[in-house]
Amino acid sequence: MSVTSEKDWDPGTYARFRGLRLRPAMDLLAQVDDLPAGDVVDLGCGNGPAAVALRLRFPDHLLIGVDNSPAMLKIAGAEDYDALYEADALVWQPTTPPSLIFSNALCHWLPDHPQLFNRLACFIAPGGTLAVQMPRQYMAPSHKLLRSLAWEMFPDRFEFCNWQTPVAPPADYARMLSPLGDVKVWETQYLQRLSAVEAGHPVRHFTQSTGMRPFVDKMDEAEKLLFTTAYDVALATPYPVEDDGSVLFPFRRVFFVLNLPS
Numbered sequence: 718m719s720v721t722s723e724k725d726w727d728p729g730t731y732a733r734f735r736g737l738r739l740r741p742a743m744d745l746l747a748q749v750d751d752l753p754a755g756d757v758v759d760l761g762c763g764n765g766p767a768a769v770a771l772r773l774r775f776p777d778h779l780l781i782g783v784d785n786s787p788a789m790l791k792i793a794g795a796e797d798y799d800a801l802y803e804a805d806a807l808v809w810q811p812t813t814p815p816s817l818i819f820s821n822a823l824c825h826w827l828p829d830h831p832q833l834f835n836r837l838a839c840f841i842a843p844g845g846t847l848a849v850q851m852p853r854q855y856m857a858p859s860h861k862l863l864r865s866l867a868w869e870m871f872p873d874r875f876e877f878c879n880w881q882t883p884v885a886p887p888a889d890y891a892r893m894l895s896p897l898g899d900v901k902v903w904e905t906q907y908l909q910r911l912s913a914v915e916a917g918h919p920v921r922h923f924t925q926s927t928g929m930r931p932f933v934d935k936m937d938e939a940e941k942l943l944f945t946t947a948y949d950v951a952l953a954t955p956y957p958v959e960d961d962g963s964v965l966f967p968f969r970r971v972f973f974v975l976n977l978p979s
């Protein structure tokens with residue numbers, strides 16, 4: 718089964734780890750070269766954490782944010798975008814060819830990556846760039862536990878017999894994208910130190926606004942509490958708490974920068 722969420726994002730919970738979530742966006746941006754004329758599109762811009770860096774790096778380009786979450790876009794409105802559009806990335810189309818489509822932590826929510834990245838690349842101006850970062854954390858305990866606990870506790874709603882990870886290994890993206898242009902692909906595992914929390918487990922506080930959403934969205938309040946408690950307890954073994962209450966949380970992300978021919 719696929720696990721997606723119908724409900725809107727919670728920008729407040731998401732922004733708790735702004736620094737840790739921004740770092741991969743900056744690592745992605747660092748690999749983007751100079752651009753031809755055309756807009757810079759922040760696809761899945763969320764609450765706009767990358768806006769300042771994109772503006773500084775490409776001051777002569779219009780900066781456009783696109784996201785399908787009204788709650789996230791409302792916060793992004795305070796950032797330095799020239800325009801913000803509410804749209805589903807699966808059907809969104811630019812009005813003029815962008816020089817850069819920059820997408821940090823969106824595309825793992827979207828299916829059929831060969832079709833998706835072909836489609837996005839087709840929109841981009843000659844010599845432009847498609848730059849993408851996606852978490853690839855699905856086989857880590859933080860995410861495996863979400864699936865196993867949900868299936869065990871609520872088998873009427875969850876089963877993962879034919880489930881496939883939404884994000885492929887880096888080599889698959891290198892093979893998939895090299896016919897389209899010059900592509901750099903890499904993977905990084907960040908060792909994130911999550912601060913102590915008053916209640917529950919720090920890793921749950923991190924996944925709560927992202928990976929955990931599609932699971933709890935299918936539960937009522939009492940079920941959410943049971944599930945959250947079971948998840949907090951289970952996380953303690955793979956992610957032991959340090960003396961100061963913090964936790965070291967390895968997190969894997971895959972990146973690619975595709976430069977299209979001029």
Ligand SMILES: C[S@@+](CC[C@H](N)C(=O)[O-])C[C@H]1O[C@@H](n2cnc3c(N)ncnc32)[C@H](O)[C@@H]1O
Pocket residue numbers: 726738742760761762763764765766767783784785786789804805806807820821822823826827927
């Ligand atoms: C993990 S957040 C990343 C936000 C931002 N790029 C960042 O770096 O913090 C994922 C964002 O993708 C958006 N999103 C998810 N599915 C989408 C879709 N189908 N179309 C457009 N945006 C989508 C969500 O609303 C959310 O703001």
